[in-house]
Amino acid sequence: MQLQELVKNIQFKGTPDNREISFITYDSRKVKPGTLFVAISGMQTDGHEFIPQAIENGAVAILSNGRSPKTKAVPILQVKDPRLAMSQISAQFYGNPSEKMNIVGITGTNGKTSITHILHHILQTSGAACGTLGTLGFQTPSGMVSTGFTTPESVELQQMLQTLILAGVDNLVMEISSHALDLHRVDDVEVDIAVFSNLSPEHLDFHGDMEKYFKSKLQLFQSLSNTNTAVINLDDPYAQRICSATSAKIITFGMNKKADLHPVHTEFTLHGINAKLQFGQKTISIDSSLIGEYNLSNIMAGAAAALSMGISISKIESAIKSMPPIPGRMEHIPCNCLGKVFVDYAHSPDAYEKLFSNLVNLMDNQVNIFTVFGCGGNRDTGKRAEMAKISEKYASFSFVTTDNPRTESLERINADIIQGFSSDSYTVILDRKEAITTALKQMNENSILLVLGKGPENYQEIGTEKIPHSDIEIIKDYTNAG
Secondary structure, eight states: OOOHTTTTTOOOOOOSSSSSSSSSESOGGGGGTTTEEEEBSSOOOOOGGHHHHHHHOOOOOOEEOOOOOOSSSOOOEEOHHHHHHHHHHHHHHHHGGGSSSEEEEEESSSSSSHHHHHHHHHHHHTTTEEEEEETTTEEEEEEEEESSSSSSHHHHHHHHHHHHHHHHEEEEEEEEEHHHHTTTTTTTOSSEEEOOOOOOOOOHHHHHHHHHHHHHHHHHHHHHOOTSSEETTSSTTTHHHHHOOOOOOEEEESSTTTTEEEEEEEEEEEEEEEEEEETTTTTEEEEOOSSSHHHHHHHHHHHHHHTTTTTTHHHHHHHHOOOOOTTTEEEOOSSSSSSSSEEOOOOHHHHHHHHHHHHHHSOOOOOOEEEEEEEOOOSSSTTTHHHHHHHHEEEEEEOOOOOOOTTSSSHHHHHHHTTTTTSEEEEEEESHHHHHHHHHHOTTEEEEEESOOOTOEEEEEEEEEEEEEEEHHHHHHHHHOO
């Protein structure tokens, strides 16, 4: 595509010509001949510092906010917000693929991945070709691809949408993070159905406070038109504000009997969920291997979205019954140790409280809970002690260890965590593998071990590197060694 054509719908200063653009990137390391390089400011680095390197690597045009070196080697177009411009030109470059798709965007603090997994399974088993995009990666007809972000940057996102279109897939269920909304990653993605799961303190290191965090999420629902649908969790305190702010058709779900989709009967066990849901004059029977009330909420979210897409109740019931475990979400890992072992991605106080309280309600009073957990580095420090308090409240013993420390010191992270303990019912073992195996050795037939924080991740972020690591594989290796 010619540069003039590519930038015709954005405001800029500069003089584009008719040179051909064959690639767009914001990463100077990926620049190749024919590239338009977009200089954006990241959390750690500023792309404007890499403009000379991009030109040296073959960039034929630059998009920047004006902080660029003077050069006549290539056209430099100045824009007010490079991220915003990158979203617009990326959609244009890849042929505005979202216009040709049915896209369901799922946002909220907890439950995004589970709802994505549930709705994807409903659509697939109903005969609809469907992709997914989120924490677990990018699901295409040829398999799952790791992305590194819950919601990728706009240029990769538009490329992924085009990939699905070319593969004949016209449905996408995607997680939309608050970061993505604030950083214009989804500005030029036409979302048809937006789902709100819940909101609790998270990412406050980025947003500053809960009101700003909420307003980030709200952007998704404010972008909807009256031909779109908003699926809202009526149990959440923020639900009414979202309902009032959107122009979309609204379907509510929740334990609240005022919700459009709500349970009239529930039975929760360690083996799963049996429930009857009411939707108008219709009843939906739920038989699922997922555990806990919070997962019934996730099921209702997926079912409500499916109903809005015209999927029949019988197909929804059948899909939920046949649905496999969600990777790293209260995933039971068979183990030759005594007791039961679960791996879960929970990494916030609200997720901890929901997980523990639901589990305790399902257990015999004689059961002891052990936990292995840590907290991510370079993230919200305020939640660390709160997570320890919740672990101490429900667990007999906690093994505090390493999560993804990134560039923050382990000592500082764990010092923040242990401030939340009021007793000595914990120990600190920095090596995560050692912490898990030590906990496994402590178990008896009345024990449940929760390994929390990383879920299905196969790495740890230590320093600036990703080191291979899998909680699930460590547990399986322990079993095989036994």
